[in-house]
Amino acid sequence: MKHIRNRLFIDEKSNTAERDTTIYLAVENGCNTLVFSMNDRFFKNENKNQKYVKLIYNNAIFIEAGGHDFPLLLPESLFLFQSDLFRMEQGKRKSKHHFCPTNPKTISIIAENSQKYFSRVLQKMTAPRIFHLLPNKGHEETWCACPACRAFSPAEQYLIAVNTAADVLAKLDREARIMYVDFDAEPDAEGISPRGNLVKAAVIGDI
Numbered sequence: 001m002k003h004i005r006n007r008l009f010i011d012e013k014s015n016t017a018e019r020d021t022t023i024y025l026a027v028e029n030g031c032n033t034l035v036f037s038m039n040d041r042f043f044k045n046e047n048k049n050q051k052y053v054k055l056i057y058n059n060a061i062f063i064e065a066g067g068h069d070f071p072l073l074l075p076e077s078l079f080l081f082q083s084d085l086f087r088m089e090q091g092k093r094k095s096k097h098h099f100c101p102t103n104p105k106t107i108s109i110i111a112e113n114s115q116k117y118f119s120r121v122l123q124k125m126t127a128p129r130i131f132h133l134l135p136n137k138g139h140e141e142t143w144c145a146c147p148a149c150r151a152f153s154p155a156e157q158y159l160i161a162v163n164t165a166a167d168v169l170a171k172l173d174r175e176a177r178i179m180y181v182d183f184d185a186e187p188d189a190e191g192i193s194p195r196g197n198l199v200k201a202a203v204i205g206d207i
């Protein structure tokens with residue numbers, strides 16, 4: 001029985017020919033798990049007759065979901081009319097890179113969209129289901145500096161958001177887990193504790 005999942009994150013923008021090659025090579029190199037963005041067409045059945053999908057099923061590859069998917073949970077398009085959902089930098093709200101996690105409205109939108117995306121992809125995932133919710137690439141520590149958020153480190157703000165998604169997931173599938181990264185520079189920064197269905201990824205480079 002396989003216990004270790006050697007994963008490969010599939011670029012959402014890659015075309016089917018690229019996927020054929022990538023997945024073929026990945027299998028050759030001992031990869032047994034693919035991670036697709038929750039918005040990936042793999043989950044939408046559009047590609048069901050494609051070669052790469054057959055490769056996945058013929059090789060019994062594990063399927064996981066997520067990655068850098070926060071923009072799905074809080075779409076940037078909301079910025080125009082509800083900029084207070086987004087992060088503050090030097091007194092100004094910014095649409096890019098994360099959001100204001102102490103705003104209850106932000107949290108309720110993230111919960112609502114987590115529910116939507118999790119339920120959409122659950123069926124195609126391999127149990128026990130593993131989701132990945134990573135901070136934006138290259139901007140892991142870019143979070144909100146509004147008066148309410150200032151009390152929390154970037155890693156804690158990130159964890160507030162991941163915990164929100166974790167609560168939603170726990171109701172949909174009690175066995176499912178979310179992998180998150182702990183990038184807090186201060187190891188004793190005790191404030192926000194991770195939910196029981198969160199699993200810490202070893203190091204950022206590891207995932």
Ligand SMILES: [Zn+2]
Pocket residue numbers: 087088099100101102103144145146147148149150
């Ligand atoms: Zn804030």
